[in-house]
Amino acid sequence: MQVLTRHWGAMHYRIDGANHGPTVVFANSLGTELRLWDALLPLLPADIRVVRYDKPGHGLSDLAGTTTVEDLADDAAALIETLGGQVVFVGLSIGGLIAQALAARRPDLLKAVVISNSAAKLGTAASWQARIDAVGQQGMAGIADGVMERWFAAKFRASPALAPWRNMMIRTPSQGYIAACRALAG
Numbered sequence: 008m009q010v011l012t013r014h015w016g017a018m019h020y021r022i023d024g025a026n027h028g029p030t031v032v033f034a035n036s037l038g039t040e041l042r043l044w045d046a047l048l049p050l051l052p053a054d055i056r057v058v059r060y061d062k063p064g065h066g067l068s069d070l071a072g073t074t075t076v077e078d079l080a081d082d083a084a085a086l087i088e089t090l091g092g093q094v095v096f097v098g099l100s101i102g103g104l105i106a107q108a109l110a111a112r113r114p115d116l117l118k119a120v121v122i123s124n125s126a127a128k129l130g131t132a133a134s135w136q137a138r139i140d141a142v143g144q145q146g147m148a149g150i151a152d153g154v155m156e157r158w159f160a161a162k163f164r165a166s167p168a169l170a171p172w173r174n175m176m177i178r179t180p181s182q183g184y185i186a187a188c189r190a191l192a193g
Contacts, residue, residue: 008067011060011086016069018082020060022090028054029118030094034083034102035059036124037187038147038154038176040066043099058094060086062101064183074186075193076101080108087116097121101187104129135192139185147177147184 010017021041031051035043041059048057062079063071071078083105087094095118098106103125110120141150151173155164163169 011089013082013085015063015071018060018063018086019067020058020086022056022058023048024051024057025054026056028056030056030058030090030092032058032060032083032087032094032096034062034096034098034105036100036102037191038065038179038184040175040179042175058086058090062187064180064186070180070182071186074190076104076108076190077112079105079190080112083109084113084116093118095119095121097123098125099123100125100129101191104191129191132192135188139188142181142185147179147181151177
């Protein structure tokens, strides 16, 4: 396992593909970890280096406490600097916000940015506070079904294929999820 030491602790990342090809960094969505991209890997060209990482409080990364989107962009920048050279940065949902902040703060690290299922702002401070309150009262399992409804169509949710996705989400530490929600509220 690969770990980058940040001021808040260990940030887990993984490199797949070519050792020295063009680098593509993937930043995943809230409540997911780097395995989110597993099914995509076999579809990518063999000559690229694929880098995935876990945000603070997600996957195998340590908790970071109070976090902003800018802090998350700084974490991504530190990872890219460790890798060396410019990258294509792909961000999904909160990963898209990270991509935008990274492009604004450190364009020198980027060849291109791909933003998926994201916007310049996601939700409102009130909607994120409601999500934080729900996690505080019900835990991750208490919000999971609502999140799965937003992520997947009814037919997929009725299949056994939903279980790993739901499990990934509910196993995210509530403190890490809440910290990311606070970053989104900001």
